[in-house]
Amino acid sequence: MDDLLQRLRDRGWRLTAQRRVIAEVLDGEHIHFTADEVHARAVERLPEISRASVYNTLGELVALGEITEVTTDGRAKRYDPNAHHPHQHLVCSGCGTMRDVQITEDPIRALPEGERFGFTVSNAVVTYYGRCPDCAAAEAVAGGGTGSGQARRTA
Amino acid sequence: MDDLLQRLRDRGWRLTAQRRVIAEVLDGEHIHFTADEVHARAVERLPEISRASVYNTLGELVALGEITEVTTDGRAKRYDPNAHHPHQHLVCSGCGTMRDVQITEDPIRALPEGERFGFTVSNAVVTYYGRCPDCAAAEAVAGGGTGSGQARRTA
């Protein structure tokens, strides 16, 4: 973590209390927080920190390659501190929880030359969706619906 | 397209002018529109159609499996009418263009049992990122910058 702060200082970052706290929050957990979650935890240590600073700092860390932005569905972006080890994500379509996973093959090899349309393909993001044990259990209790949820609003 | 409307009627859909127009818009193009783009095009044919109806109808079509919702970045969701042929997406990180692509392997098989953490994995989404020929050419002309741009806001 000190590594992170040192790297940032080396790149000309001004080290403010806000940035330090945000770095600490990201470092402490292996969870992928949303910006609001980062803010909530930062506030515990530095009550006057603003949402804008959290957004600014997260954006800068992404631009510097220190963290990765993950957009799974239409919900809030999540920030993945584990940017230095390539991995994919497994997301619960019930509650949105996200886990890092390692896969056994390079997905880029599954894309044949004839399907590249002249693109220079540099990156593949694989996201797995499913139900986490908790949500699966909650569903089993709630009764045997199809599980896809919310086919129609109830007006 | 009549197929689509027929399928929907068979499933008990009430066929309204609004739904017909939305289906027509989706059918006409191979582009993946946002909800607002769908609305804009629907308004041309049925000026009084509301945003709410577009959102409702798109949501229902997704729930019925007739179209697919695609979220690439944190922006508006896009709707992919090509839901009956499984495919993945190739996105240009320069201009955002998106193409449908077919891959040769089932990505779910690349996720070992030990990496599933008790989840019931039902779906895998692969998104390839790269440069389309146009953007690559533009870069070559513009000179050798890193191209990732915008490291810091200029206050």
Place this chain on the structure above:
DNA sequence: ATACTATATTGGACGAAGTCTAAGTCAAGA
């Protein structure tokens, strides 16, 4: 053809997520 009713539509209020701005603050170097 008419009436009926569950379902669909509408506009607008509301909410979540994120961006922007102008004014004030402060870390780091001279």
Place this chain on the structure above:
DNA sequence: TCTTGACTTAGACTTCGTCCAATATAGTAT
């Protein structure tokens, strides 16, 4: 210590999407 440009802040604003009560209407029964 002084200076200054980078950083932070509050809050207005934008975008995307959802929800609601009131109204309209497709499809069916009569």
